Amino acid sequence: MSKTIIDKLWDRHIVVKEENKPDLLYIDLHLIHEVTSPQAFAGLREKNRTVRRPDLCFATMDHNIPTINRFNIKDETSRLQVQTLEKNCEEFGIQLEGLNSGQQGIVHVIGPELGLTLPGKTIVCGDSHTSTHGAFGALSFGIGTSEVEHVLATQTLWQNKPKQMNVKIDGELGFGVTAKDVILWFIAKFGTNVGTGYIIEFSGSTVRKFSMEERMTLCNMSIEAGAKASVVSPDDVTFSYISGKRYAPKDQEFLESCKRWRELRSDENATFDQTIEIDASEIEPMVTWGTTPSMCLPISGVIPAEDSSPSAEEKQSLKNALQYMGFNGNEKIEDIPVQHVFIGSCTNSRLSDLLQASKVVEGKKVHPEVRAIIVPGSQAVKKEAENLGLHQMFIDAGFEWRESGCSMCLGMNDDIVPEGERCASTSNRNFAGRQGKGARTHLVSPIMAAAAALEGKFTDVRSILPKKEQEVDRYAGV
């Protein structure tokens, strides 16, 4: 029988299967960070249990660490969480990439860059954006703290198999249009619930042409479309990215792995519960204007006015969003001023993101009323960018160049946006209060964020640069 990649990944990890019950799945990789693990370890201790496979766990600290003066964690809860992670990893024998490590970074950035994230694996983490790792053809999803404890204790997890959706993206992307715009466009068009109850496979010629870093951006935000997880069938792009990565198989083992990984792709005539087809050429650079990622328009758009919504409930949520974001409706996206720019997060903080942004910024200056920060996703990304001289270019333009971490994505450290001010952010969530109390977040791609930094307002990045400069080097850095 024909199978999708999702069927193959699922079936190969079943440990226990009983009628009308969830399946017990084996977990190949458990990623851990400081925020969602303390209670899980405490639970183990209480029950006198131990970690079943510490060798399949991997920990980092990313959410609440400072990006300036990183060892000086002022907030007490944050400091305690970081110290607790250190203690837990030491006690249970788990590898930790701490603040001293050159391998530290956002958990969803370092898994792939270290070659821990591989096709065919089941990967979990107490973090919703674990969907990112699906870009490699892994079955990966976020879990809650009690599930973290279960996986620590047993290396398995009870799961009901979700439905399957094929999101087929074909056609050429226009200049200045990135993977971030594709996923924002998808969510704007189909809503934040379109993926509820589903695992999505992203397929089609556009996805095949994407670099691994672009595929990661796509899968990262599938969770904002409500999906349980998302996946891209692995191919040569995947294998060449993995080749040579620190913990990836080497030599003969790598070649044999590639053979097995290739077989994971969805069979030609495999069936999905739902299919959505997208024409990539329709997509423009996108900007969110509201408090969900679906409140999003092309740069040429105009914010809806209060009365344009059909149901009473939607009317109210539109009203609330307009109020929180400080709009009356009918404002042009291109007229919205920004005071802050954040280039970072597990969505867009990899080398190719920074390279693309640098092409917009080179030789120019950040607008005098804008504070712009660049937070590389990992120490490795930071180092690679510095080797290329990108940091100097950004600093010369007026950006701040920071240490790696989640940073202003969720404001669990000092990097917050003051009340009532606006931030063009390359992250994935624009909920009320996400970047600080009363902060107003607008999600965009790295090149759109860079353009906003220069202009002090949202600007069509395509109008800033001559055509040849707009050619974003898709494969740079992967």
Ligand SMILES: CC(C)[C@H](C(=O)O)[C@@H](O)C(=O)O
């Ligand atoms: C802190 C963590 C639980 C959370 C998540 O699961 O996504 C965070 O990473 C986020 O992006 O909001």
Ligand code: SF4
């Ligand atoms: S960068 Fe943002 S979205 Fe990603 S894991 Fe950190 S807080 Fe969550």
